[in-house]
Amino acid sequence: MNSESGVVASENAPRALVAGHGEFANGLVSAVQQITGRGDQLIPVSVKDLCVEDIENLLRQRMLDSNVRVIFTDLQAGSCTMAARRILRGMDDAVLIAGANLPTLLDFVFAEGRTAPEAARHAAERGRAAISAHGASA
Amino acid sequence: MTLALYRIDDRLIHGQVVVGWGQPLDIEFIVLVDDSVATSDWEQELYRMGVPPEMEVYFHTASDAITAIPKYRADPRHGILLTGDIATMQALVDGAGIEAVNVGGIHSRDGRVQRLRYVFLSPVEEKQLRSLAARGVKVTAQDVPGARPVALDDLLAGGDS
Numbered sequence: 001m002n003s004e005s006g007v008v009a010s011e012n013a014p015r016a017l018v019a020g021h022g023e024f025a026n027g028l029v030s031a032v033q034q035i036t037g038r039g040d041q042l043i044p045v046s047v048k049d050l051c052v053e054d055i056e057n058l059l060r061q062r063m064l065d066s067n068v069r070v071i072f073t074d075l076q077a078g079s080c081t082m083a084a085r086r087i088l089r090g091m092d093d094a095v096l097i098a099g100a101n102l103p104t105l106l107d108f109v110f111a112e113g114r115t116a117p118e119a120a121r122h123a124a125e126r127g128r129a130a131i132s133a134h135g136a137s138a
Numbered sequence: 139m140t141l142a143l144y145r146i147d148d149r150l151i152h153g154q155v156v157v158g159w160g161q162p163l164d165i166e167f168i169v170l171v172d173d174s175v176a177t178s179d180w181e182q183e184l185y186r187m188g189v190p191p192e193m194e195v196y197f198h199t200a201s202d203a204i205t206a207i208p209k210y211r212a213d214p215r216h217g218i219l220l221t222g223d224i225a226t227m228q229a230l231v232d233g234a235g236i237e238a239v240n241v242g243g244i245h246s247r248d249g250r251v252q253r254l255r256y257v258f259l260s261p262v263e264e265k266q267l268r269s270l271a272a273r274g275v276k277v278t279a280q281d282v283p284g285a286r287p288v289a290l291d292d293l294l295a296g297g298d299s
Contacts, residue, residue, distance in 0.1 A: 021153055049255075051245035052149050077156040077188035079149045085184055 013038070014108060014116040017062055018100070019045040019084070020074030028072075031102055038109040043068065047080055056083040069093050070120045072100035072108075095120045103130035140211050141169070143218045146227050147242035150175070150220055151185045151195065154242065158282040159218060160193065166215035167194040171203040171230065172222050200226050204233030224266040231275055239270060241279040241293070253293050256281045264294055 018025040025044035033039025045062055047055045059071065059080065069091070073081040076098050084096045095117040097104065104127025111119030142163050147155065150170060159165065168189065175181045176199045186195050198206055203219075207230065210217055221227045227239055243256045250258035257279050259267070271277050271290050278287040 049246045049252075049258075051247050054246070075153045075157070077151055077153050079152045082149075082152065082184060082188060085187075089180075 012112050013041050014070065014111050014114065014119040015041045015043070015066065015068050016070035016072055016105075016108060016116065016120065017043045017045055017059065017066075017068055018072045018105070019047060019059060019080040020078060021080075024074045028100070028102055028105055032105050032109060035106060036109055041109045042072075042105060045080075047083075052079060052083065055079055056086050059083050060087050063087065063091070063094070068116070069095065070108075070116045071096050072105065072120070073098045074100065093117070097121075097124045097127075099127075100124070101127045101130065103127045140213070141207070141217050141219050143240055144227065144230070144236050144238065145218060145220050145240040145242045146222075146224055146244065147220055148222050148244050150222050151188050154282055155218060155220065156189050156193070162283050163218070164216050165193065165218050167196065167210075167213070167217040169196050169198065169203065169206075169210055169217060169219040171198050171200055171219065171226055173199045173226075176202070200229045201233075203230055207234040224263050224270070228266055228270060231270060231273060236275060238276040238278070241267070241277065242281055253296060254279055254288060257293060259294075267294070 018029055025046060029039050029042045029044045032042060043062060043066055045059060047058065050058065063069065071084045073084055073096065075081060081096065081098045088094050088096055097120050104123045107126035108119050108123035111122060114122065142165070143159060145155070150172065151168060155168070170185060175185065176197045182197050189195055221230065230236055241257055244258055244263065246252070246258045249260045252258050267277055267290060277290040279293045280287040
């Protein structure tokens with residue numbers, strides 16, 4: 001139950017970590033919460049000031065503590081993505097989605113009935129398809 | 139063109155390098171000098187997947203890099219040379235002669251003191267940076283191109299943190 005929105009997240013609702021540069025994670029989770037009331041399905045992780053090894057250790061620990069097997073990150077070359085890929089090497093049931101955006105996370109939090117990895121991959125496609133350009137031509 | 143930037147960054151290839159510096163400097167290749175990465179195919183693949191397809195990444199141990207640097211300097215493209223620590227850059231300065239070094243990111247770890255938002259140094263690392271400067275190398279800290287370069291004396295005095 002989210003106390004502000006009154007939304008009840010099903011036990012089957014998928015959960016994930018969100019990590020990236022600056023306030024990326026907190027910002028996106030805040031936006032998901034505002035739009036859907038389901039922000040508590042996502043765990044924002046800040047890696048400010050951390051060295052590479054500590055980023056990896058922090059993400060791994062959060063995944064284990066929360067029993068979450070999905071990580072959304074912002075940038076293919078980002079430190080969080082690199083760390084997550086190292087973690088996945090020893091965690092066969094986990095999935096990383098790099099380049100996540102708000103439509104990605106919105107699709108994910110509503111994907112009840114799918115496994116979290118299935119939901120993550122579906123959300124990645126939705127996020128990709130949600131990008132469009134408007135206005136003056138190049 | 140040449141190697142446009144010699145950077146110490148313990149995150150090696152990441153967003154600031156690929157996008158922050160890569161875009162404005164029109165970087166087409168990265169020379170990653172790290173003894174551990176240079177001997178791991180898996181780590182090399184990891185870093186290759188972090189860059190756009192048009193950007194090449196070359197991996198070297200410190201000793202290999204010393205002989206390879208002249209080739210990269212003569213390359214018509216723009217490149218960045220990266221090391222993950224000061225000691226490796228020190229070896230390259232000694233072996234290949236480098237005029238300016240960018241301290242781009244040395245992050246929090248036990249035994250290090252924060253000098254800038256993105257630079258934490260142990261006493262040994264401070265001495266290593268002073269040693270670079272004593273050899274005539276211009277050492278500045280700057281995480282991204284739009285930031286103010288911080289001279290070594292200011293960095294060791296606490297910088298702008």
